[in-house]
Amino acid sequence: MISLGVRSLLLPRGLSGFIIASTATKRIRINSKSMVLLDDPIPRTMQTTSSENNLEPLVICGPSGVGKGSLIERLMQRYPDTFGFSVSHTTRFPRPGEVHGQHYFFSTLEEMQQEIEDGQFVEHANVHGNLYGTSKKAIERLQLENKITILDIDRQGVMTVKESGLLAKFIFIAPPSLSILEERLRGRATETEEAIQRRMGNAVQEILYGETPGTFDRIIVNDDLEEATQTLIDVLCEWYPQLKT
Ligand SMILES: Nc1ncnc2c1ncn2[C@@H]1O[C@H](COP(=O)(O)OP(=O)(O)OP(=O)(O)O)[C@@H](O)[C@H]1O
Numbered sequence: 001m002i003s004l005g006v007r008s009l010l011l012p013r014g015l016s017g018f019i020i021a022s023t024a025t026k027r028i029r030i031n032s033k034s035m036v037l038l039d040d041p042i043p044r045t046m047q048t049t050s051s052e053n054n055l056e057p058l059v060i061c062g063p064s065g066v067g068k069g070s071l072i073e074r075l076m077q078r079y080p081d082t083f084g085f086s087v088s089h090t091t092r093f094p095r096p097g098e099v100h101g102q103h104y105f106f107s108t109l110e111e112m113q114q115e116i117e118d119g120q121f122v123e124h125a126n127v128h129g130n131l132y133g134t135s136k137k138a139i140e141r142l143q144l145e146n147k148i149t150i151l152d153i154d155r156q157g158v159m160t161v162k163e164s165g166l167l168a169k170f171i172f173i174a175p176p177s178l179s180i181l182e183e184r185l186r187g188r189a190t191e192t193e194e195a196i197q198r199r200m201g202n203a204v205q206e207i208l209y210g211e212t213p214g215t216f217d218r219i220i221v222n223d224d225l226e227e228a229t230q231t232l233i234d235v236l237c238e239w240y241p242q243l244k245t
Helices: 068-078 109-117 136-144 155-164 178-188 193-210 225-239
Strands: 006-010 016-021 026-029 035-038 058-061 083-085 088-090 104-106 121-127 130-135 148-152 169-174 218-221
Touching: 058 068, 058 155, 068 083, 068 148, 068 225, 109 121, 109 130, 121 136, 121 155, 130 136, 130 155, 136 148, 155 193, 169 193, 169 225, 178 193, 218 225
Parallel strands: 058 148, 058 169, 083 148, 088 104, 169 218
Antiparallel strands: 006 016, 016 026, 026 035, 088 130, 121 130
């Protein structure tokens, strides 16, 4: 079979899969074990979005300390049944209060490297010396609950998601300035001085990437948190009609 291209799509009732086009057939891989053959063309009910319900994952990116977590928390409070936070894997140590399976799946470097090699991750990245990644299972779990998956990832993760062909909406959260970003990182008091310096160094690269034309569907500056939250909700209402009901 000649593979002409691979892209992902969301199936009804939240099942996800990858479509592989060939000269003869189209196939939907629902998971690593099951494959469904489709007639050509793809039935309308298999389209990624409908005017009532869009389940494309939402990718939120921005430099460390810009307020991604704070914005996502407010969004989830407002729409608890619509969005699901994709729980990432990480090899970093838990911060006080972080719960395995809720904030992250804490993993060893060896385990995670093996699972990445086995193709179990949609994206992964080495950030500040630790591995982070989103497993296919984490997304599938939410899609089965009919929820929009939120991915909170850095630029390396965004690049990998884009390369994977996953259809998603991409938002970049920008700080009002680098000095305000540093203030927030220090104010959070969760990082060592060395970690703050490293994050500030990475922030410049993140911002340059975020502002590259055509990379993100929308850039939101997080100056006042309440205003930024409202802007985020307004943008999402345009993309996800189910939010208006
Ligand atoms: N608009 C804002 N104004 C002032 N402080 C803010 C604002 N948004 C977030 N903060 C504060 O800045 C700090 C960093 O926010 P947060 O932890 O949400 O960032 P993050 O982008 O998720 O960081 P990381 O990627 O490192 O997890 C927190 O202490 C948060 O309360």
